[in-house]
Amino acid sequence: MSNLKENKKNNIIENALKLFAQKGFYNTTIPDIAKAMKMSVGNMYNYFASKEELAKFAIKYSTNILADELREVNNMEISSKEKIYIFVRKYLENVQKSPEVIEYFLRVYLSNREVFKQGCEGFLCVGEFVTEVMILLDDGAQKKEFREQEFFPAFGMIMGSLGGFAFLSGENVLDKDLLSYSDAVADNIYRALKYDE
Amino acid sequence: MNEKKPTVVWFSAITCNGNTHSLLSSNSSKFELFLKNFDFIYHGSLTIDKSLEDIIKNQEQIDFLLVEGAISSNQKFFTTSNDSTKNILEKLVQKSKYLIAVGSCASFGGIHAKFTQNDDVCGLKDAIEEENKKKLKHPIINLSGCPVHPEWIFQTLFSLKNFKEISLDDEGRPKELYGTLAHHGCTRNEYFEWKIEGNFGQKEGCLFYNQGCRAPMTHSSCNKILWNDINSKTRAGMPCIGCTEVDFPRNNMLETKKNMGIPLEVPLGISKRAYLSISGVAKTFKIDRLHKKLME
Numbered sequence: 001m002s003n004l005k006e007n008k009k010n011n012i013i014e015n016a017l018k019l020f021a022q023k024g025f026y027n028t029t030i031p032d033i034a035k036a037m038k039m040s041v042g043n044m045y046n047y048f049a050s051k052e053e054l055a056k057f058a059i060k061y062s063t064n065i066l067a068d069e070l071r072e073v074n075n076m077e078i079s080s081k082e083k084i085y086i087f088v089r090k091y092l093e094n095v096q097k098s099p100e101v102i103e104y105f106l107r108v109y110l111s112n113r114e115v116f117k118q119g120c121e122g123f124l125c126v127g128e129f130v131t132e133v134m135i136l137l138d139d140g141a142q143k144k145e146f147r148e149q150e151f152f153p154a155f156g157m158i159m160g161s162l163g164g165f166a167f168l169s170g171e172n173v174l175d176k177d178l179l180s181y182s183d184a185v186a187d188n189i190y191r192a193l194k195y196d197e
Numbered sequence: 198m199n200e201k202k203p204t205v206v207w208f209s210a211i212t213c214n215g216n217t218h219s220l221l222s223s224n225s226s227k228f229e230l231f232l233k234n235f236d237f238i239y240h241g242s243l244t245i246d247k248s249l250e251d252i253i254k255n256q257e258q259i260d261f262l263l264v265e266g267a268i269s270s271n272q273k274f275f276t277t278s279n280d281s282t283k284n285i286l287e288k289l290v291q292k293s294k295y296l297i298a299v300g301s302c303a304s305f306g307g308i309h310a311k312f313t314q315n316d317d318v319c320g321l322k323d324a325i326e327e328e329n330k331k332k333l334k335h336p337i338i339n340l341s342g343c344p345v346h347p348e349w350i351f352q353t354l355f356s357l358k359n360f361k362e363i364s365l366d367d368e369g370r371p372k373e374l375y376g377t378l379a380h381h382g383c384t385r386n387e388y389f390e391w392k393i394e395g396n397f398g399q400k401e402g403c404l405f406y407n408q409g410c411r412a413p414m415t416h417s418s419c420n421k422i423l424w425n426d427i428n429s430k431t432r433a434g435m436p437c438i439g440c441t442e443v444d445f446p447r448n449n450m451l452e453t454k455k456n457m458g459i460p461l462e463v464p465l466g467i468s469k470r471a472y473l474s475i476s477g478v479a480k481t482f483k484i485d486r487l488h489k490k491l492m493e
């Protein structure tokens with residue numbers, strides 16, 4: 001695909017993400033997205049065959065942003081503890097910078113499972129991100145910086161904590177600036193994972 | 198055929214004789230073919246009119262010296278024919294053209310090299326003086342395996358007899374036999390592909406994730422040149438324990454070492470990141486056929 005087309009596609013995804021996050025999946029139509037893009041509805045279909053397809057691309061797109069960031073952190077020559085702190089900060093920065101990405105995840109991906117049933121089964125659309133979390137955990141456990149446990153409880157704990165915090169931020173109930181909680185959230189995650197003698 | 202048949206001597210060093218058993222369990226027609234083409238002049242476990250001393254004293258050349266078992270110079274630890282295995286080996290090597298390590302102990306020291314009480318137990322390569330190695334016609338050939346497949350011995354001998362040389366990998370093993378992984382040819386490959394794990398002794402499922410199967414990291418042709426012409430460990434439901442590799446035997450061989458549920462080692466030639474991401478994807482497909490018993 002040409003770079004130009006790729007950029008356009010990403011542009012559509014970004015706009016769609018915002019609308020989906022605001023209005024929900026069913027209340028957002030392709031004409032709505034086309035309008036936000038100042039494009040004709042017909043032209044929109046040159047990029048995505050359906051709203052469902054767009055939704056699936058959007059989930060890949062948004063989790064890949066996180067995957068890329070976590071990959072960078074994973075490749076750093078630092079302790080697993082530091083990795084957690086940096087990753088949490090980057091995650092919360094994302095929540096602040098593009099709240100629609102996380103909102104989309106929480107409000108569409110997790111709530112409208114039927115849309116993602118085909119083509120996004122299991123980890124198919126979020127695989128890159130899950131893989132990076134695996135690398136983070138595996139590496140920490142190998143270096144005995146994290147204690148040995150099964151993958152899913154550890155994964156659920158990290159994502160539950162981060163997702164929950166993003167939700168609180170989205171609901172505007174936090175009394176301080178989001179990023180000021182970063183180290184405390186990271187500390188909780190680290191304590192839950194850390195190797196105990 | 199008037200041509201003189203090449204001579205073969207089998208020396209048993211520090212060994213459980215497993216490779217001898219393997220040889221004697223070979224397909225009988227292959228064994229006959231071997232005897233027709235080679236002059237098998239000495240094996241300590243067979244009824245043969247010569248003694249090891251005769252072989253050493255005899256002026257005659259040995260074409261193929263096959264050694265089973267590890268080597269040590271420590272006579273308190275082990276002697277045979279009143280001498281250390283190292284001394285006997287050196288004497289035999291002087292008279293030999295080709296030196297073939299039969300089995301993992303002769304190749305790399307194997308289980309005997311794990312004894313902490315005696316640290317000079319080793320495989321042939323480390324046991325022989327450099328100048329004596331130079332007298333050989335060919336680099337030492339390691340036929341690793343615990344035990345080695347009898348067919349691999351015959352194939353190597355016939356190749357050398359006909360072509361005088363054989364190409365070896367970095368561990369001194371014939372590429373023809375050790376170029377692919379034991380995983381290659383396993384009847385469970387489809388289960389591996391879709392990440393469906395099986396249990397010890399069952400017909401269904403792959404044994405990689407829970408049972409410690411080392412075949413994706415082990416160079417051997419066990420699943421191509423079948424045992425007793427019909428079977429292999431993994432075909433029968435026993436995980437590969439990596440017996441042809443330098444690090445054999447390892448600890449906890451029937452376990453897959455994992456961190457946070459993620460296997461420590463992944464198949465050769467793929468990065469862990471790539472492996473984890475494709476396995477995650479493969480797992481999302483539920484192929485009914487592969488979750489059923491093959492026979493009710």
Ligand code: SF4
Binds near residue numbers: 381385389410413431
């Ligand atoms: S059982 Fe072992 S050899 Fe067979 S497919 Fe699984 S990993 Fe490969």
